[in-house]
Amino acid sequence: MHATCVIYNPAAGRGRAERLLNALPPSLASGVELRPTTTEGHAVELARRACDDGFAKVVAAGGDGTVHEVANGVLQSGRRDVVFGTWPIGSANDFAFTLGLDVWWKIREQNPPLDVLEIDVGRVTAPGRERFFVDSVGIGFNGMVTIESRKTKWLAGLPLYAWAFLKAMVRHFATPPMTVRFDGHEITGPTLALSILNAQREGNFPLRPNASLTDGQFDYMHAKGLTRLHLVRYLPAMVRGKLPEGHPRLALGRASRIEVQREAPLCVHADGEFVCVPEEGVKGITIEVLPQRLKVEVYRPALYGGLQ
Template identity: 45%
Template sequence: MSSRACVIYNPVAGRGHAARVVESAVRESPDPITLMPTTHPGHAEELAADAVLQGFTRIIAAGGDGTVHEVANGMLRVMPHEAALSVWPLGSGNDYAFATGLLTGWKPEYRYLPRRTELVDVGRITGGRKLRYFVNGMGLGFNAAVTLESRKISFLRGMALYGTAIMRAMIWHWVAPMMRIAFDATIVESPTFGLTINVGQREGAFPLTPKASLTDGLFDCIHTNRLSRIGLMRLSGAMTTGNIPQPHPHVTTHRCQSVEIQASVPVRVHLDGEFFCQPEEGITNLRVETLPGHLRVERFDPPAIG
């Protein structure tokens, strides 16, 4: 099958900076790439689904994790197919680009070196008559509150952005409602301050699950019960390096194929940095499951040095 590539991007992101970067990369590419700019929220998902149906075999999400999320969902809603998702990381966190090696692969010295494609795992969540996919990770509770606060900050990127958002969330979103969570057959009933369910290694630029794999068929999860503000600050260094101590009285880790959540109050959830639900929607019960080898993606392995 001959290769056809397209790139989906928001032309007004970063006051037009994203468009300039994308258009320059397309001009420099040794292979033709079709430009597909978005015009409204959700358009990236529509364009990705249409691109698959038009026979494109390489679909590039140029932007941050939100763009990746939309493009992946568009591709996943028209399965089965052989098209591969690729990423040009132009966002604030770029967590999925990190997981696929494309954060390094985007550097100018590597940009046009060969990539490989691989079938990787995808998460699927249902709740409140809604269904959605995620490719990097899901966050609930305080984690989603950090995402909410990060949307209000326009002058920072990466770990600095999410570190600042954490400080703001510590002021406005310090709650730990009771939840019953089933990690496969392991049941946890406790106050829940935050919950990470990852396919990739990072959440909000922090390497919270550094041993996670895109191809093992398992989620890597972190559950935090009732935690003090001082306790969170003490964990900040471990969050930055991906070395959260275990065992820990307030933080437990789990590896599983599915997670079922029953919360005592409506929850806020993000998927790849995009909101699945907000408290005002009234959703309290969620089911999250992994779909092994469900999406073909482009990956980059940096060349050995020396």
């Protein structure tokens, strides 16, 4: 049997995935078994099966959606020794950015060496559902941005999410009251969005550029009673990863357990995949860190986007 199982989404990157995998450099292609997904959600099952089959390494080849599903499969398998790899061939590769793997992928022909790091993982629970995540969770406005990004097929990467952000701002801007408990500290008030980052980027925006994957904590951005004007004003800062510290309506902080309650049903994504949409009526959700729970491949020269 091969040592590595590569689970890939043929639909990722607007259909580019198949072409890229057919042109793998020999250093990556040898010792690898490719297993394609056939439908949404399939990668979870394929990853679980790859772990049961005894592969030492399981790679998610696709965008953040594929990363999310493969990571969930590996974590559900209970095997702690499996190394999780990411080949960023999707249209959003936020997790790969933090691991330095988007840089590595560009120079893959040179076969640069990768290291293994044990990173924190997040777990989202709500009544009747449980999900792991590796990159980020977005609640409220960010969930609506994800809905809008799914409707746009003609853009990718940052332009896609900037466009979806503007559409969500016109169609779904709302700041209903929300109660959020960050570890022992509870706040109730108008909330536009809550971003909870294990890695550094959400929807291509480097919202928390100093987030660590190994500190046992999430870095969050709590957008409270902002106006549309605030959003427009802070969009360039979000794109550059330079949100203001100490803003009364935009709190930045760290926590290892976050509980959210809202009267209006929640829209929540985890790594860009929906945990719940408003129609499902979910009003409460808990997000917690599982410290150093997953072994992942990283490219050290560009780890944390090469910034730290």
